[in-house]
Amino acid sequence: MSRSCKAALLASAIGAILGWTAPVLADGFANVGRPATPAEIKAWDIDVGPDFAGLPKGSGTVSRGMEIWEEKCASCHGTFGESNSVFNPLVGGTTADDIKTGHVAALKRTDFPARTTFMKVATVSTLYDYIRRAMPWNAPKSLSDDDVYAVLAYLLNLAEIVPDDYTLTDATIRDVQGRMPNRNGMTSAHALWPNSNPAGPDFPGSVAKPDTGNAACMTDCKPKAELASQLPDHARGAHGNIAAQNRIIGPVRGQRTGPDAAAADAPSPALALAEQSGCLSCHAVDTRVVGPSYSEIAARYRGKDSAEALVSKVKAGGDGVWGAVPMPPQTELSVDDAKTLVAWILSGAPQK
Amino acid sequence: MTKLRPTGEATPRTDPLVPGADTLSGRLRRAPENFLTADDIRQVGQGRRDFLRASFLAAAGATAAATLSGRAAAASPAGAGGDPDILNPTPWGSSLGLPVAANPYGLPSKHERGLVRRQSPGLTQVPAASVSFAPLQGLFGIITPSGLHFERHHQGWQDIDPTRHRLMVNGARPEFVKTPKVYTMDDIMRLPPVSRMHFIECGANTGMEWGNVAVPTVQYTHGMLSCSEFTGVPLRTLLEDCGADLKAAKFVLAEGGDGSSMTRTIPIELVLSGEVMVAYGQNGEMLRPENGYPLRLVVPGVQGVSWVKWLRRIEVGDRPYATKDEAVHYIDLMPDGQHRQYTSIQECKSVITSPSGGQTLLDKGYFTISGLAWSGRGAVKRVDVSVDGGINWTQATLQTPVLSKCLTRFTLPWNWDGRPALLQSRATDETGFVQPAYGQLRAVRGTRSIYHNNAIQTWQVAESGDVNNVQIL
Structure with missing residues (x-):
């Protein structure tokens, strides 16, 4: 038995005699977290479900909604919810017949140009919930519950689901659900939701068997390989210069597909010269490494006619000005290069 | 602090990131097709094979010098006695390097600066509700460096003060959770942690390619994909701590603390299995703010939108929530005009x-x-x-x-x-x-x-x- 084991045993024996509580595995997490207060839950629990659980009481008219819309929503969504300039259109693509059937017919058309929010959304609760929690985009949660009803009333009016004089309330919103153009347009008959819950499937119609798949064929799987699609020419350079998006070593390089964006990014030639000449082993722009920082040097000599003196100092070396560590003479450096470096340092040692 | 580039190399001679350098520095000679105009190709198509041959010879002559000037060519000892990078002193081998902690939080080499997150031009209309793609073309192994993890934000990203962040657990109805609770980050980080490696893939990854080829590289075709080691607490542990009725519970709602307060319905099956976790750690450090600092949900195998970032609330319920991101977006349009809702699993x-x-x-x-x-x-x-x-x-x-x-x-x-x-x-x-x-x-x-x-x-x-x-x- 190890000494520490003996010590532990001894300690626990003494603990037992003296009535200490030996540390044991907890069966709960004492003092971790605290009960939420009713006010806290009320402040954060703002979700509204498809069955309207959580829907606050309130009301708003189409005309009030239009006022709020023009002030807070139209800049992104367009006056009539049609905007395609900042965000996708909210309204359009639905018909009176869709309101009857609950299926947006245009969704079957492959040539239909876009899908608006009202072509997709099946549940009006989604719109109330989302506007209340996230809109306006730059000031989320700033609308009152009544304002949210009003904005939603205006949107429903734009979508021709409710008339101009409509008042949307926590009661009438249930009628609106029955007029949502795509209310029957959703299906959960797929295998993309976990379905091995022993309590049974979570959604009606959901299945365990995937709808797609493949055979693990290994040889002569098909007579030939035909290309169905290739990158369109206009897309080739649409993502900038791919050469600059790949590594400069390794088995491959990126293809050059555009102008070299790195040009503007190229380091200053004087910085490269400082690197080559070994200056940066002892100096940095604004921190003291071994010698003074370039910003300290620039500050000390700024406005003084000292460039020539500094060139001599760089060439010949020196000590005492910045402390005890001497700067060695830079005999390999040409006078011209020294001038370039001094001018660069006095100008603030820019990186580019 | 302005930082100088680390020492080690003078201006590279053939760095493709430097203007004028030869990017396509392989030893392969460019195929003659690359020198044909559209008109030339038409002529070839009409049977002018002799034209192709002539063109090839001209192209080969014109480009021989260029292809040999590349880096790969330079490494061959064809010059006077060998490779100049061996025969001559290198700047990094003949000078003093930088001191410790020159970059207190380390940075990649300057030569790696092409491998960064990038947006796909035209994909989205505003950068605060957009995507940046991870540079999969340059990554090794399976872990995505945290700074290269793809981003998807619905209302911009926030850098939340972790001392003021709270997680609330409550029930859709009182009977679902015996004691609704509030946890601080202190509380959550006291609980027994687990660390697990999981991929996260946006449900719309490769979405631009459904109908035809649209984008040029794997960064844009597949880059809404990342993989990290996440550290946190199984959600089940928190639900049990609050006395949640895990038999009555059928769904869980997760809600973010950012402006969008994004919400998603989470499958209870993955909560009960212990896989779903509230995570604060990512690859050994705290989550990056773009990835939900200080707390996000991890829902292994499920599309990224369910991994709610800046997680502030979990609600236990018995019916799905039809939130904006499961009723307007993240619904899959089928040929019959129906949308599949609550599609979650990212298949093989x-x-x-x-x-x-x-x-x-x-x-x-x-x-x-x-x-x-x-x-x-x-x-x-x-x-x-x-x-x-x-x-x-x-x-x-x-x-x-x-x-x-x-x-x-x-x-x-x-x-x-x-x-x-x-x-x-x-x-x-x-x-x-x-x-x-x-x-x-x-x-x-x-x-x-x-x-x-x-x-x-x-x-x-x-x-x-x-x-x-x-x-x-």
């Missing part, structure tokens, strides 16, 4: 990342085909690779570890003989599901789904060595 998928679209092979000869495979239903069982567009397949090697709902790296040695090739990978997961081809996927789901495109990706290798994005049904 794979992609070759090297060589991949937009790249050029340096030379004929040996290459390692390397890529990533993953499945939202468990572990990857095998990956097959084809170099002839799916006629014949060879089983690839899976690098360890091979973990459930985690990226798996596969490799296959390949000698490229210089002839055109069509590279594909096909993954099979532990359920036996085999990744479909585009034809098989479209036959069921059409081309307008946007979400959950897990089709087999094809990269076409041309004689020039150029690798391009193509599709095979």
